[in-house]
Amino acid sequence: MLLPQIRLESQFAQIEMKTNSAKQTIEQPRAELDLQQPPAEMSINRTPSQFSVDSTEARADVDMKSIRRRIEEFAQNGYQEWLNGIARRAQEGNELMRIENGGNAIANISKQNGKLFSTFDFNIGFVPKLGNVKIDFEPSKLDIEWKVNPPINNTKIRRPIVDYIPGNVDIQLKQYQNLKIDFANLNFSGIRYEMGI
Numbered sequence: 001m002l003l004p005q006i007r008l009e010s011q012f013a014q015i016e017m018k019t020n021s022a023k024q025t026i027e028q029p030r031a032e033l034d035l036q037q038p039p040a041e042m043s044i045n046r047t048p049s050q051f052s053v054d055s056t057e058a059r060a061d062v063d064m065k066s067i068r069r070r071i072e073e074f075a076q077n078g079y080q081e082w083l084n085g086i087a088r089r090a091q092e093g094n095e096l097m098r099i100e101n102g103g104n105a106i107a108n109i110s111k112q113n114g115k116l117f118s119t120f121d122f123n124i125g126f127v128p129k130l131g132n133v134k135i136d137f138e139p140s141k142l143d144i145e146w147k148v149n150p151p152i153n154n155t156k157i158r159r160p161i162v163d164y165i166p167g168n169v170d171i172q173l174k175q176y177q178n179l180k181i182d183f184a185n186l187n188f189s190g191i192r193y194e195m196g197i
Helices: 056-061 067-097 105-113
Strands: 005-011 014-020 023-027 041-047 050-054 134-138 141-147 161-165 168-175 178-184 187-190 193-196
Touching: 067 105
Parallel strands: none
Antiparallel strands: 005 178, 014 168, 023 161, 041 141, 050 134, 187 193
16 A cells, blocks of 8 residues: 655755955065264374484583684683773773872782783583583374264165955855655545546
8 A cells, every 4th residue: 555645855055155365465675774884083193202412511511612602602701801801901000090099009910910820729520511411302292083973874664565455255055945845646536537646
């Protein structure tokens, strides 16, 4: 015996999802480096040392005089002797002028003029005399000046280039829902006939 059957075949709807991932790119351009360091400027001013030795007086002590100095000394000595001679003659004239006051003026004048040599007192001496060599020394001077130049920085920075594509989700209906109804072994009996449905 065949029992009547109703067959139902259903199909669910299906959703299709396509995901596009987000994309991000970051590019960092190199910075333009422009860095200059001017050199420091140094100036040195040097005054050389001076060393001088003046031995003129020491040479004069040993009778090594220049012609000019000898002429100056002879002129000075001659001038001094001339003044001494004028003073002596004036003194002698005064003594002779007062001869009437007594005294032996002519004998005294003859006695004074008759001395050919004079007595010199001399003790230990040093040639050249101590301190006649004059030494002068000026040390050198060194002036150092620095001029420090600061660095020149013309560096240009570059900002990063960021490119971003946002992600998205694409939702579509992949398959529609469906319902199939089927009948089996189902007969319709009418008047004098029978029919399968």
